[in-house]
Amino acid sequence: MGTDIYGVIEARHPLADEDWYEWEPWSVSMPLYPLYDGSDLDTFGCLFGVRNRLGWPPVAAGRGLPADVSEAVRTDYENDARIDAAIHGCTWVSWAELRELDMTVRPAARGTLQVQRGGLIHQYRIDEQWPDEVVEQYGTPPLGASPVDAPALRWEAAGATLEYVPVTRHDVLGPGTGWEHVFEVMRALAQRFGPDGVRLVVWFD
Template sequence: MGTDIYGHIEARHPCADEDWYDWDAWAVSMPLHPLYDGRDHESFGCLFGVRNRLGWAPVAAGRGLPADASEPVRTEYEDCVRIDAAIHGCTWVSWAELRDLDMSVHSAARGVIDVHSGLGSSISRHRVDDQWPDDVVKEYGVPPLGASPVEAPMGCWEVSGATLEYRPMTRLDALGPGTGWDHVFEVMRALALRFGAEGVRLVVWFD
């Protein structure tokens, strides 16, 4: 069963700390959707520790709703919680944190096997540690790369009309070009030119 993400990009006004400033410090700049409308669990785990099946050290897990969240974000989140008991994982991350991410960091898993079916767009992903995944071996046999993934090279092979790829998983794979997160990051980067890296953040929650 999939997990969905909801949220907004917020920006903090540069004059929010001035005595004359009478408005909310933080304001909604843009909802996460349609910049990102996927449900990729690897990115959720990598950034927020949600559905973290590959054992990432998450960037910003479990922080909750910011105490100074903008009123629209607070209202939407509280409404979601009120009508949906499955809402969980509320947290936030600043552009300063995202900007400075080391995108070469690997997940705790040794790697993943991506199975591309003959249908073209159908892909399933399997975590690889010190043994080949049982479900992969059962359906496709032991990978021709070797009896154990411990010393096996990364590579691709074909079985029964499916293409299998054993590869590492880095933050760049989870968050880089083509994932949808690149669009989110570009908007936050642009907003930071006006509001500063610490003055732009993404607030999210899941169901």
């Protein structure tokens, strides 16, 4: 079952703390789409703890809507939740948090193994050993009897293409994932609004 993400980048006005300031402190700067239009579960788990199949220590899980969220974002979220009972996982993360991420952090799993045969693709979470059904059908991977410390590799066996990839935050958030565009926009906004004055608010279905 697929999972979709909905989100908005908000910015906080630099003068919002002034006594005379009478408008909303936070306002919409840009929707997440079209900066990011993917549905990578490993990213969702890594950042927000949603569909966290690899056991990431999530960056910003289960925070709900910010108390001072802009009315536009609150309305979008409440409308989505009203018409779709599957809406869940609402949370937010600031640019101050994202810019400090250690991109070498790994999940509890060692990596993922993808098996493609014909038009079918199956992906396995890899922990301390190769899946028995994979070994039985395709033999012991050329990486060795254990995935511990195994490097990335792609190989052919029994008419299938297998690919093992150790996973870090860089793999699911770095260049080529789509998230680099989100981070670049947030980084640019932070030059005016400050790193704590830019945040991403998201929810899922």
